[in-house]
Amino acid sequence: xxxxxxxxxxxxxxxxxxxxxxxxxxxxxxxxxxxxxxxxxxxxxxxxxxxxxxxxxxxxxxxxxxxxxxxxxxxxxxxxxxxxxxxx
Amino acid sequence: xxxxxxxxxxxxxxxxxxxxxxxxxxxxxxxxxxxxxxxxxxxxxxxxxxxxxxxxxxxxxxxxxxxxxxxxxxxxxxxxxxxxxxxxxxxxxxxxxxxxxxxxxxxxxxxxxxxxxxxxxxxxxxxxxxxxxxxxxxxxxxxxxxxxxxxxxxxxxxxxxxxxxxxxxxxxxxxxxxxxxxxxxxxxxxxxxxxxxxxxxxxxxxxxxxxxxxxxxxxxxxxxxxxxxxxxxxxxxxxxxxxxxxxxxxxxxxxxxxxxxxxxxxxxxxxxxxxxxxxxxxxxxxxxxxxxxxxxxxxxxxxxxxxxxxxxxxxxxxxxxxxxxxxxxxxxxxxxxxxxxxxxxxxxxxxxxxxxxxxxxxxxxxxxxxxxxxxxxxxxxxxxxxxxxxxxxxxxxxxxxx
Numbered sequence: 001x002x003x004x005x006x007x008x009x010x011x012x013x014x015x016x017x018x019x020x021x022x023x024x025x026x027x028x029x030x031x032x033x034x035x036x037x038x039x040x041x042x043x044x045x046x047x048x049x050x051x052x053x054x055x056x057x058x059x060x061x062x063x064x065x066x067x068x069x070x071x072x073x074x075x076x077x078x079x080x081x082x083x084x085x086x087x088x
Numbered sequence: 089x090x091x092x093x094x095x096x097x098x099x100x101x102x103x104x105x106x107x108x109x110x111x112x113x114x115x116x117x118x119x120x121x122x123x124x125x126x127x128x129x130x131x132x133x134x135x136x137x138x139x140x141x142x143x144x145x146x147x148x149x150x151x152x153x154x155x156x157x158x159x160x161x162x163x164x165x166x167x168x169x170x171x172x173x174x175x176x177x178x179x180x181x182x183x184x185x186x187x188x189x190x191x192x193x194x195x196x197x198x199x200x201x202x203x204x205x206x207x208x209x210x211x212x213x214x215x216x217x218x219x220x221x222x223x224x225x226x227x228x229x230x231x232x233x234x235x236x237x238x239x240x241x242x243x244x245x246x247x248x249x250x251x252x253x254x255x256x257x258x259x260x261x262x263x264x265x266x267x268x269x270x271x272x273x274x275x276x277x278x279x280x281x282x283x284x285x286x287x288x289x290x291x292x293x294x295x296x297x298x299x300x301x302x303x304x305x306x307x308x309x310x311x312x313x314x315x316x317x318x319x320x321x322x323x324x325x326x327x328x329x330x331x332x333x334x335x336x337x338x339x340x341x342x343x344x345x346x347x348x349x350x351x352x353x354x355x356x357x358x359x360x361x362x363x364x365x366x367x368x369x370x371x372x373x374x375x376x377x378x379x380x381x382x383x384x385x386x387x388x389x390x391x392x393x394x395x396x397x398x399x400x401x402x403x404x405x406x407x408x409x410x411x412x413x414x415x416x417x418x419x420x421x422x423x424x425x426x427x428x429x430x431x432x433x434x435x436x437x438x439x440x441x442x443x444x445x446x447x448x449x450x451x452x453x454x455x456x457x458x459x460x461x462x463x464x465x466x467x468x469x470x471x472x473x474x475x476x477x478x479x480x481x482x483x484x485x486x487x488x489x490x
Binding site: 045054 | 293
């Protein structure tokens with residue numbers, strides 16, 4: 001089930017959570033991982049740099065952004081959609 | 089302790105190139121935020137700001153002067169001249185030694201920094217103009233104001249991000265109050281609307297792409313502006329003796345640090361700054377008729393600021409007015425408190441409360457009288473003006489009608 005986008009995302013999230021990528025479970029929330037708003041903004045930046053995409057994310061109200069940050073899986077799905085959109 | 093009054097005001101903002109035109113814009117509730125015009129604007133994801141338009145630097149300064157004046161210095165000098173002229177102050181030998189200048193700015197000469205980084209990094213040149221350092225330095229505006237008006241007393245720059253101007257004006261107030269000086273030119277200036285400046289702010293993801301709507305349920309971030317406002321602060325007896333037109337009295341000032349987070353505001357720090365300003369002025373909370381809010385239009389600031397006002401003012405929070413003029417001129421960062429002081433003077437002197445423009449829908453988390461969209465006539469005798477900076481550094485001034 002694992003793929004390139006998922007592995008890179010786990011690495012990005014692990015870096016902010018200060019844990020090993022293998023410890024990042026797909027249903028973990030940012031809160032579970034101990035990632036605060038600054039960590040999230042840094043992760044969004046890393047995603048944009050890694051995948052060369054624009055993430056629709058406004059730090060004023062992260063929950064209301066088009067980028068679904070409910071858990072690791074939702075973020076991976078969102079990034080995959082952005083990557084597909086870019087390719088398409 | 090000596091009393092401190094304001095005897096001159098000057099400004100350059102997106103709303104107007106003088107203090108009266110800026111105040112007129114506030115009275116009209118006019119939003120001066122629009123599409124940015126600058127080099128490489130198509131590479132920015134944030135395309136709006138409160139830029140100073142129809143401005144020709146050559147109409148104000150000679151070519152020789154311009155080699156030394158970054159845009160933020162230019163704005164400070166124009167506003168400073170207007171303030172000095174209005175005050176009617178003659179700086180003789182005795183006055184010069186008792187007069188100083190404290191100016192707030194966050195970034196200093198950012199146009200100079202941006203232009204010259206391009207020169208050396210983008211264009212690959214190995215030589216820059218000889219006066220890059222004196223143009224970009226943070227204290228350039230304060231130094232040129234002191235030279236221009238022969239102010240030979242205490243002069244320096246204060247840089248506390250978005251609270252720079254309020255911290256600067258608070259220092260000027262304290263210096264006159266304590267007897268260290270008799271006259272202070274003070275306020276703030278900022279021109280961060282350059283490619284690198286906006287690019288940096290984009291990174292934080294707190295900027296709005298479509299407008300500045302403080303306290304509104306639909307708010308989605310801040311919008312930057314640029315400009316300056318400079319005031320003449322003067323010891324009261326001196327001002328009265330020379331028959332000066334007194335615009336308002338500065339009666340209190342307080343500072344606090346959140347000591348909690350580098351970007352997220354904290355209600356406790358804001359409360360302590362507001363309560364401290366009231367205490368230092370010896371005024372009761374229920375005397376305050378108007379608060380010029382920090383009101384950036386970010387989710388976090390506006391919610392926290394309203395909670396702090398409720399905590400400090402209790403039931404009186406429902407009887408006072410609070411507005412954010414950033415909705416009209418944008419957030420001038422280190423210059424913002426100075427331009428916003430004009431709204432305080434307008435409230436005290438003209439009995440007109442500047443509105444919060446662009447208000448669409450009330451937010452239960454900001455349930456105060458935010459004076460939506462239209463200025464209001466009101467008789468107020470005491471006002472506060474808030475500034476809460478990134479880094480958790482807060483500065484609040486209290487003013488009274490004279």
